[in-house]
Amino acid sequence: MRLRCAVLDDYQRVATGIADWSPVTDRVEVTSFDGHFVDEDALAAALAAFDIVVTLRERVPFPASLLARLPRLKLLVASGMRNSVIDYAAAKAHGVTVCGTPSSSTPPVEVTWALLLGLARGIVTEHEAVRSGGPWQSTVGADLHGRRLGLLGLGKIGARVAQVGLAFGMRVGAWSQNLTKERAEEVGVELAPSKEELLAGSDFVSVHLALGDRTRGLVGAAELALLKPTAFLVNTSRSAIVDQEALLAALHAGRIAGAGIDVFDVEPLPADHPMRSAPRLLATPHLGYVSRSNYATYYGAAVEDIEAYLAGSPVRLLG
The missing domain is CATH 3.40.50.720 (NAD(P)-binding Rossmann-like Domain)
Structure with missing residues (x-):
């Protein structure tokens, strides 16, 4: 059975097309969400069945309270190499590996x-x-x-x-x-x-x-x-x-x-x-990092992170 991966806040519906996910699709089923979950209850319910989550920038907080409600979660990938809304200690306590991606090539x-x-x-x-x-x-x-x-x-x-x-x-x-x-x-x-x-x-x-x-x-x-x-x-x-x-x-x-x-x-x-x-x-609706090249970098590196995790050698570890 393949692992399940959720891609959050894919407003433009580009995540699965702007990068090549083929290196992991034989082992990972990818689901993209094009809307934003407005509270922790909705987010916890939506992500309960997922093993991997890909999140952009700091759009979605992952506090200890949320991580405790996601027992299946094993890998959290966030774009960039710094994220202030992830509770790294709680992630470690719950056995969640947190990885980042290269930073934006075209900042705002x-x-x-x-x-x-x-x-x-x-x-x-x-x-x-x-x-x-x-x-x-x-x-x-x-x-x-x-x-x-x-x-x-x-x-x-x-x-x-x-x-x-x-x-x-x-x-x-x-x-x-x-x-x-x-x-x-x-x-x-x-x-x-x-x-x-x-x-x-x-x-x-x-x-x-x-x-x-x-x-x-x-x-x-x-x-x-x-x-x-x-x-x-x-x-x-x-x-x-x-x-x-x-x-x-x-x-x-x-x-x-x-x-x-x-x-x-x-x-x-x-x-x-x-x-x-x-x-x-x-x-403008937080467009600073929203560009084709940045998305290609973020999602392409997310695929690399997932592939490395599945191989037992995670890369770009955060926390």
């Missing part, structure tokens, strides 16, 4: 710039007007050349965002709690003296930090109040870095020109979530 730099440019030039508003017969040229675009781009975080992703900003002729500054002058100079950007100065002096602010105790709620009501009324905020990192209630209040009050958001406190967003109707908001 492109989506960051899609949001930033869309905001700056009112792309969605103007597109909808053209298609519906609405007013011709109702917005006045914000220039990028000569304006300041402020980056919260200058790691791998932040540095690549910075390079694009420099190519546009922007002045680029960056700040994070551990950022050094040497690192800023290496990337070719200014080191902001403080978070407050970066926010107050930037025309566009983009978040590129990992979520942790020091960054959770890093941008709250006080920080948003420092932004110029003409400034735009972009977050393609983690939603909890920016206080969602404070951001909604700033958008509704018109205290900032707009925000581009790809990450949310609840995903998928419920139909009545206030982010769906907030003014001055350009929102």
